[in-house]
Amino acid sequence: MKEYDKLIFELSRPGRKGYELPADRFEIDGLDAIPSELLRRNEPELPEVSELDVVRHYTNLSNKNFGVDTGFYPLGSCTMKYNPKINEELAAMPEFAALHPLQPAETAQGALELYYNLQKALASLAGLEEFTLNPYAGAHGELTGLMVMRQYHISRGDTKRTKVIVPDTAHGTNPASAMVSGLEVVEVKSKPNGSIDVEDLKPLLDDTVAGIMMTNPNTVGMFETEILEIADLVHNAGGLLYYDGANLNPMLGKVRPGDMGFDIMHINLHKTFSTPHGGGGPGSGPVGVAKHLVDLLPNPRVRKAEDGSFYVDTDDKSLGNVSTFFGNFGVMMKAYAYILSLGKEGIKNVGPMATLNANYIKESLKDVYKLPIEGVCKHEFVFDGLADKSTGVTTLNVAKRLLDFGFHAPTIYFPLLFHESMMIEPTETESKETLDEFIDAMRRVAKEAAEDPETVKAAPVTTKISHPDETGAAKNPVLSYRTLKSQQ
Numbered sequence: 001m002k003e004y005d006k007l008i009f010e011l012s013r014p015g016r017k018g019y020e021l022p023a024d025r026f027e028i029d030g031l032d033a034i035p036s037e038l039l040r041r042n043e044p045e046l047p048e049v050s051e052l053d054v055v056r057h058y059t060n061l062s063n064k065n066f067g068v069d070t071g072f073y074p075l076g077s078c079t080m081k082y083n084p085k086i087n088e089e090l091a092a093m094p095e096f097a098a099l100h101p102l103q104p105a106e107t108a109q110g111a112l113e114l115y116y117n118l119q120k121a122l123a124s125l126a127g128l129e130e131f132t133l134n135p136y137a138g139a140h141g142e143l144t145g146l147m148v149m150r151q152y153h154i155s156r157g158d159t160k161r162t163k164v165i166v167p168d169t170a171h172g173t174n175p176a177s178a179m180v181s182g183l184e185v186v187e188v189k190s191k192p193n194g195s196i197d198v199e200d201l202k203p204l205l206d207d208t209v210a211g212i213m214m215t216n217p218n219t220v221g222m223f224e225t226e227i228l229e230i231a232d233l234v235h236n237a238g239g240l241l242y243y244d245g246a247n248l249n250p251m252l253g254k255v256r257p258g259d260m261g262f263d264i265m266h267i268n269l270h271k272t273f274s275t276p277h278g279g280g281g282p283g284s285g286p287v288g289v290a291k292h293l294v295d296l297l298p299n300p301r302v303r304k305a306e307d308g309s310f311y312v313d314t315d316d317k318s319l320g321n322v323s324t325f326f327g328n329f330g331v332m333m334k335a336y337a338y339i340l341s342l343g344k345e346g347i348k349n350v351g352p353m354a355t356l357n358a359n360y361i362k363e364s365l366k367d368v369y370k371l372p373i374e375g376v377c378k379h380e381f382v383f384d385g386l387a388d389k390s391t392g393v394t395t396l397n398v399a400k401r402l403l404d405f406g407f408h409a410p411t412i413y414f415p416l417l418f419h420e421s422m423m424i425e426p427t428e429t430e431s432k433e434t435l436d437e438f439i440d441a442m443r444r445v446a447k448e449a450a451e452d453p454e455t456v457k458a459a460p461v462t463t464k465i466s467h468p469d470e471t472g473a474a475k476n477p478v479l480s481y482r483t484l485k486s487q488q
Ligand SMILES: *Cc1c(COP(=O)(O)O)cnc(C)c1O
Pocket: 077, 078, 137, 138, 139, 140, 171, 173, 174, 215, 244, 246, 247, 268, 283, 285
């Protein structure tokens, strides 16, 4: 085993140190003030390593990871776009990063102004009245938005409305958020082309319906052309329309959910607005609402006074707090920097470029991969495995083989509409050369599948591990070094 394959605990040697600080400069006064039962009894069990060990350890760890910064990452529904580094630098500015959430508003005017302006910018991109930036992620935004929906009906005394309609193709977080918010999920069917079946929707719309959750483009990347009719139907039945805006990227600057008739939406700043994601880093799921719902948004609120200053406010009609303070502020800074650097004109190119890239890949590969839904897609599309099913090569095999060629796999086996789903989203930040390389690799896999299927099934061969026991890893994960050691 090479040194860099070892865990940091295995590199540890008693007494080895990275740094030693002069003890006389760091004398700790007042240790006596800490109750003795709160003091540590044993030394912390931290690895004892040199600075160089640490540098190599983390550098080598990061090299094992695949990210947007290392290669093409066409993971459908995830919008793995390149995020300009300057936005990271701005978010790290100590003037913002070192603020305390409880310091007086007079001393944090810049941060409050940024919050205020960002929610206004999102409102204008969305065609809605106002946003809260407090929720921490997409699913948290969904929950917040559905709480707004519920609160709206309750505040009108319309307490019968406890059902929310969710398409059978929806992202798994949609029904989950609906359940957590206390609403009951009713499924509406999709047509073979992935769009909502309006005839199936009509009989579901009665006076127990709180609203519908949708996304447009829908889960298979197609624009719901009947959205205006659907909006009328739901509104006439007394319900509200919720827009899952995780897929806002193709719409940026072109189409606004508010104009399509949506009343509430969330946006994933960590997909569309310049925060890297994957691996559980900080996210942000701002929630926007139409005018008649503004009072219900969560506390705290950031408001602008007549003299142009900014202040923190709480609203009695609000549904309450959904986060500590104002959510993940660093993520908001990146989003604001991203919007300002693209500008009103630049942002209009995002959607069309993402859409062009997706259609280019789709058209270049549809002779060798099965395209179940023809026509112009938005930022992503779905193949149903290889066109030739006789080779026995599955979508999982293709995904693994792509790793050998240096590409991250697309999203696989989602949506559930097709048996061999492979959902590809290239994003607007990729060059034609990169798309062509990916197309070549996909064609090469298809050719191998026909000529030498065993090679594809054995993939990946260039990665550190080849075929992990995925079920075992999910059901009995080994998450600590101690557990690992005790099993060896
Ligand atoms: C990613 C995604 C979500 C959930 O967002 P999280 O930030 O992961 O909670 C919801 N809906 C759709 C369509 C998504 O792609």
